[in-house]
Amino acid sequence: MAELNTGGSEGKKGGKKVRSKKQNAGVDLTAMVDLAFLLITFFMLTTSLSQPQSMDLNMPDKLKKEDNTPKQEAKESKTMTILIGKDRKLKYYMGMINDPYQGIGPTDTTYGKNGVRQVILQKMANLKAAGQIGREGIVVLIKATEEATYTDMIDILDEMAITGVEVYALQDMTEDEKAVMQ
Numbered sequence: 001m002a003e004l005n006t007g008g009s010e011g012k013k014g015g016k017k018v019r020s021k022k023q024n025a026g027v028d029l030t031a032m033v034d035l036a037f038l039l040i041t042f043f044m045l046t047t048s049l050s051q052p053q054s055m056d057l058n059m060p061d062k063l064k065k066e067d068n069t070p071k072q073e074a075k076e077s078k079t080m081t082i083l084i085g086k087d088r089k090l091k092y093y094m095g096m097i098n099d100p101y102q103g104i105g106p107t108d109t110t111y112g113k114n115g116v117r118q119v120i121l122q123k124m125a126n127l128k129a130a131g132q133i134g135r136e137g138i139v140v141l142i143k144a145t146e147e148a149t150y151t152d153m154i155d156i157l158d159e160m161a162i163t164g165v166e167v168y169a170l171q172d173m174t175e176d177e178k179a180v181m182q
Contacts, residue, residue: 079139085181086147097176106180111155120163140168
C-alpha cells in the first residue's frame with residue numbers, strides 16, 4: 001500500500017525546546033508502477049495487430065519444366081487481353097490483336113466499377129447467355145508496358161478478384177501491342 005512518511009518523533013529534551021527536523025512528505029509509488037506495468041502487459045497481450053494484406057498469386061516454377069503437360073487451349077471468344085500503359089492508360093480486346101474476335105479491336109477503358117470491371121462482367125454475362133462459358137469463366141491475359149506502375153498492376157489484379165475471374169495470366173507485350181499502346 002502507499003504510505004505517507006511524515007517525519008520522526010517530536011518532543012522535548014530536558015525541558016529545552018528542540019526543533020525537530022522537518023522532512024518532506026513522500027508517497028511510495030511502487031504499487032502504482034506495478035499496476036502500470038500490469039496494464040501495459042495486459043494490453044500488449046490482448047491487442048491484435050493488423051495482419052498484412054496480400055493477394056494469392058500462383059506463378060509457374062521456372063526450374064521445373066514438364067514438357068509432357070498438355071497446354072490449355074483457350075477459345076478466342078473466351079480470351080480477353082488487357083493492356084496497361086503509362087498514366088493509367090488501359091485498353092482491352094478479345095481474341096488476337098491482329099484478328100480481334102467479332103472485329104472489335106483494342107478499346108480504351110478505365111479502372112473501377114464503370115470501366116474494366118463492367119466490361120469483364122458484361123463479357124462473362126454474354127458468354128453465359130450464349131452457353132459458351134463453363135465453370136472456369138473467361139481467360140484474361142494481363143500485359144503491362146515498362147511505364148506502367150505497380151499500383152496499376154495491383155488495381156487490375158483487384159479487378160480480377162472482384163469480378164471472380166479464376167484464370168488469368170501475366171505476360172509480356174508483343175511488338176504489335178506495344179505499337180497500339182504508343
